[in-house]
Amino acid sequence: MVQLTSAEQDVVDELLTCIAEAMAQLDDVDPTYANKTKLQKLLYLAIDEFDLPVTYSWYLAGAVLPGDSGTPTGLKSAFDKLPETETPTIKESSDGSPLCDNVEAEAATNVESSGTIDDVSASDDEFFASDIETRFTDLSTQVNEDTTSADIDPILFTDTETDDTKSSPNRNNDIDDKHGDIVDFYISVIPEVWHQHTMRFLQNFYLDHAPPKYRDLYVQSTHLRTHLRDIETTVADQIEGNAPDQPIGELVKTAELEISDLHCTIRSLETLSATFDGVVHGTDLIEDGLMMLAQHSPDEFEQEHVAAVRSMQDFFYYYVWRYPCLIISQETATGPAKDDLRSNRQQRLTEFESELKQNIERFEQELENAGLKPDYTDYPASDDEIEERITALADHYISSDHGQ
Numbered sequence: 001m002v003q004l005t006s007a008e009q010d011v012v013d014e015l016l017t018c019i020a021e022a023m024a025q026l027d028d029v030d031p032t033y034a035n036k037t038k039l040q041k042l043l044y045l046a047i048d049e050f051d052l053p054v055t056y057s058w059y060l061a062g063a064v065l066p067g068d069s070g071t072p073t074g075l076k077s078a079f080d081k082l083p084e085t086e087t088p089t090i091k092e093s094s095d096g097s098p099l100c101d102n103v104e105a106e107a108a109t110n111v112e113s114s115g116t117i118d119d120v121s122a123s124d125d126e127f128f129a130s131d132i133e134t135r136f137t138d139l140s141t142q143v144n145e146d147t148t149s150a151d152i153d154p155i156l157f158t159d160t161e162t163d164d165t166k167s168s169p170n171r172n173n174d175i176d177d178k179h180g181d182i183v184d185f186y187i188s189v190i191p192e193v194w195h196q197h198t199m200r201f202l203q204n205f206y207l208d209h210a211p212p213k214y215r216d217l218y219v220q221s222t223h224l225r226t227h228l229r230d231i232e233t234t235v236a237d238q239i240e241g242n243a244p245d246q247p248i249g250e251l252v253k254t255a256e257l258e259i260s261d262l263h264c265t266i267r268s269l270e271t272l273s274a275t276f277d278g279v280v281h282g283t284d285l286i287e288d289g290l291m292m293l294a295q296h297s298p299d300e301f302e303q304e305h306v307a308a309v310r311s312m313q314d315f316f317y318y319y320v321w322r323y324p325c326l327i328i329s330q331e332t333a334t335g336p337a338k339d340d341l342r343s344n345r346q347q348r349l350t351e352f353e354s355e356l357k358q359n360i361e362r363f364e365q366e367l368e369n370a371g372l373k374p375d376y377t378d379y380p381a382s383d384d385e386i387e388e389r390i391t392a393l394a395d396h397y398i399s400s401d402h403g404q
Contacts, residue, residue, distance in 0.1 A: 002066040002341045008054045012065070014175050015046050015182065022186035029194055037198050040064055041205055045189060046182055048209075052175060055335030057345075060317065060325050062206060062218060066341050199226050213269065214328055220262045221321050225313060227255040231290070232309040238298040239306070252294040259283045266324060271331065275323040278356050282320035285363055286312050291379075292372040308370035315363045319356050326352060 004012065019042055023029050044063040047054045056065050175182070193201055199222060206218040231251045234244040266272050266279055289312060293305060326349045333341040367373040 002055070002337055002344045004055065004065060005336065008336060011047075011052050011054050011175050012043060014179070015043050015052075018046070018179065018182040019043075019186055019190075021183050022190055025183075025187060026190060026194075029190060034194075035198060037061065038193060038201060041193070041201075042186065042189070045209075046185060049185060050175075050178055050182060053336050055333070055337040055341055057329040057334065057338075057341055058211060058214065058218075058325075058332040059329045060322060062202065062210065066337065066344075211328075211332060213271075217262070217265045217269075217324070220258060220265060224255060224258040224262060225317065227251060227258055228286075228309060228313045228316070231255065231293070232306060232313070235293070235301050235309060236306050239301050239303065248296075248298075249294045252290045255290060256287055259287060272324045272327055275327065278323050278353065279320055282315065282323075282356070282360060282363075285360065285367065286316060286320075288374050289367045289370075289372040292367075292374050295378070304370045305372070308366060308372055311363065311366050315359065319359045319363075323352060323356060 019039070040061070041063065043054075043065065044056060046052065047056060048063075054065065056063055058064075193205075196204065203219055203222050206215060206222065210218045230246075231248065234246065234248055234251060237244050238248075262283065263276075263280060266276050289308060293309070296305070326345050330342045330345045330349075333339075333345070335341075364373060
């Protein structure tokens with residue numbers, strides 16, 4: 001795995017200090033809304049704005065630093081219950097077969113919504129607030145006592161200072177000269193993003209900052225993850241006897257439309273053409289599972305179905321979505337270690353097809369264990385008349401000016 005150099009880490013440490021100082025000067029910044037995703041993106045925004053010498057690329061969750069180095073392990077939140085971006089949660093038994101139980105199904109850039117994209121549960125808020133409120137108060141006190149110190153420990157983001165995270169005595173003079181400007185930049189930026197819930201924040205971030213070529217793709221992947229989480233929540237609600245906001249069938253249709261959009265976008269991008277078949281194969285399995293789920297009546301849902309939908313999210317993010325992202329990361333690698341990062345991604349890509357195949361087999365087994373793997377009798381009968389109309393429309397489109 002590519003890691004930041006000591007010089008790059010010094011820049012990141014200084015940016016963390018700038019974030020800490022900016023937050024201490026913002027009265028309406030509530031630590032409840034802090035999480036790893038926003039921290040990574042705040043680092044990226046300054047690196048991009050001030051052209052700082054730190055390596056990054058666009059990958060699974062957008063612009064990230066290699067090795068997730070910009071996200072200190074001491075940052076705690078309700079979302080630490082979710083897996084890191086390099087660690088899938090498909091469980092295995094002692095014989096190597098996958099298990100459906102206790103599957104947590106999101107990455108650090110989590111879907112924290114339930115019901116709608118702007119919802120967040122009170123339990124998550126309480127978990128997070130109780131964990132970092134004291135540290136945020138300590139940070140504010142420390143920064144207010146000495147806002148000119150170049151060695152302010154960003155208490156919000158780190159529990160302790162280790163040899164790896166201590167600031168080097170040989171500071172980067174270039175970023176030192178920009179320190180005040182960066183703090184001012186964060187003071188202006190943080191209020192715009194801080195109170196957005198994570199998936200809304202990510203969508204807006206992608207719309208504003210993603211490479212134009214891949215903007216739609218990142219937004220579509222976020223939409224799909226959100227809809228899958230909505231389906232998980234609805235199944236869980238129905239098991240508990242709560243009335244859902246939308247029927248499962250409607251939610252499944254929405255997810256299927258997002259998958260179709262994702263297919264169209266990847267197919268339109270020549271750079272990602274090699275990943276198209278793998279993405280389609282993976283998402284076809286997800287659609288199969290959703291189709292079977294929609295055929296269940298609410299009183300038939302069980303916890304294994306909740307676990308299966310969580311596994312769909314996991315499978316999509318770590319395997320289906322990672323496939324094109326490995327190419328995107330190579331193409332967008334920027335900074336001093338960009339060549340090393342590209343080499344790392346290329347090596348992973350050469351091995352990924354077999355990795356994807358293996359995990360497709362595991363995912364199929366999970367669907368079968370949950371009773372969500374269809375056979376040929378489960379698919380709806382084809383409508384010859386509709387197929388003929390679609391064929392006629394396609395022929396007309398190709399022969400018209402649109403097809404030129």
